[in-house]
């Protein structure tokens with residue numbers, strides 16, 4: 168009898184809902200719990216992409232089509248929980264990109280901001296906003312929103328890097344624009360190293376200028392500077408129990424993150440060091456530059472070696488153990504979350 172009554176109630180409510188939907192309305196109480204979870208439960212999976220598997224496939228792609236045909240010849244790192252989504256985490260796109268000798272990836276610009284973590288530089292270059300920079304392993308090269316950029320290689324070896332873009336954030340806001348330049352390469356207006364000299368050597372222009380808005384005016388954070396800095400800092404004290412020895416890339420104009428939507432930092436873990444468990448609301452992607460790491464992500468284990476890429480979705484407990492002296496680059500949506508006031512972390 169009671170069940171019949173419950174069925175009755177359900178049927179009555181459903182009839183009511185059926186009158187709402189043609190009018191583009193819905194009852195909040197049926198969906199509230201899903202809309203406002205008690206804590207984050209990521210739809211994405213932790214994963215590691217092995218460079219040893221990716222590189223031969225990338226070289227095969229090099230035979231299949233030119234960089235010009237492809238516009239960008241990239242193997243997208245797809246989170247295995249969302250095939251076809253072109254996402255590594257909830258908000259970020261990442262991929263391994265290849266430029267073959269003599270190629271140019273033609274100049275374009277878009278609202279999404281990009282970064283490149285260089286794996287094989289070999290004399291290749293990126294040009295951003297009228298300035299060229301030569302790429303070497305470990306360099307962090309930034310393409311601020313809406314700046315012209317093209318890549319090329321005039322030497323005889325391939326160039327490979329990891330791309331990271333905030334494009335799912337931009338697309339979420341339905342705010343994306345893109346333009347193609349009327350030539351393969353943009354016009355260079357500054358000598359190589361100009362931005363680094365003007366903004367990144369303890370100097371700034373006399374008249375304050377923010378050429379890229381909230382994004383750093385330095386667009387190549389060279390590993391040749393970053394690595395010795397990290398190692399010197401590491402040599403002078405014990406690693407942080409949760410972070411290891413970590414330094415973040417800064418915008419010299421305000422001391423904040425180098426990019427408004429993508430936080431970037433470099434971590435050194437000495438061989439044998441294991442971090443304590445930490446979880447945070449940002450979706451992280453890590454590129455191992457040196458050594459090897461054993462990850463424990465929410466109880467699952469993964470290992471990542473040189474040039475491998477790992478992703479750690481939001482709010483999963485993370486521990487890292489260095490099986491060799493290790494340097495890791497991390498990119499995440501933390502800087503965007505901090506600006507929105509929603510970033511949180513917890514440490515054990």
Ligand code: 1HN
Nearest residue numbers: 239241264281316330332334
């Ligand atoms: C892009 O502009 C690049 O410039 C790489 O190298 C990957 C993925 C989606 C949209 C634009 C690049 C990209 C991209």
